[in-house]
Amino acid sequence: GAGVSQSPSNKVTEKGKDVELRCDPISGHTALYWYRQSLGQGLEFLIYFQGNSAPDKSGLPSDRFSAERTGGSVSTLTIQRTQQEDSAVYLCASSPRGNTEAFFGQGTRLTVV
């Protein structure tokens, strides 16, 4: 595709349920990032994948959050037992190896009710 694609664009879930957010990066981009952005706030780093290296998970806020990247392409961010404070926009970005020009998707707006 032409850009980074995220799905779903909106997700409403009940507290305690698990959710999966998907990111399709730009083809050939080896770096993939996940961020969380609460209303009116900056981007909170969650996790960074770079090629076949072990992902940098240092930003994941709790063990309820996990992410994987299959075949160096598609990534899934999973939030288990969602809480209301998980409500935010989750943004995915990809870039060529180590390049600081990252391309962002439109995000998934997650609402936990």
Next chain:
Amino acid sequence: LAKTTQPISMDSYEGQEVNITCSHNNIATNDYITWYQQFPSQGPRFIIQGYKTKVTNEVASLFIPADRKSSTLSLPRVSLSDTAVYYCLVGVSGGYNKLIFGAGTRLAVHP
């Protein structure tokens, strides 16, 4: 990773030049300086990157002094559509690079 400091907000009027300065006192030798722009309800988008001196593209100019401890993003003749949040980042281009965004500068352009 070098930490960056920017003003939280700025106001300007249409047609004016806007300069947003970012401090990065502990920038490393291999670090580049990158600026992103984020409109409401959209993901950030790359606008400009530089290493030293001056870089100009169709959107903005980036001024970097010799000591590289700060940088200034210059937006010429802003319009209402330039209202956005602007983020300054430092990192190593071409290497292992975790992009950390600060709070950014919220620019409001008024008629």
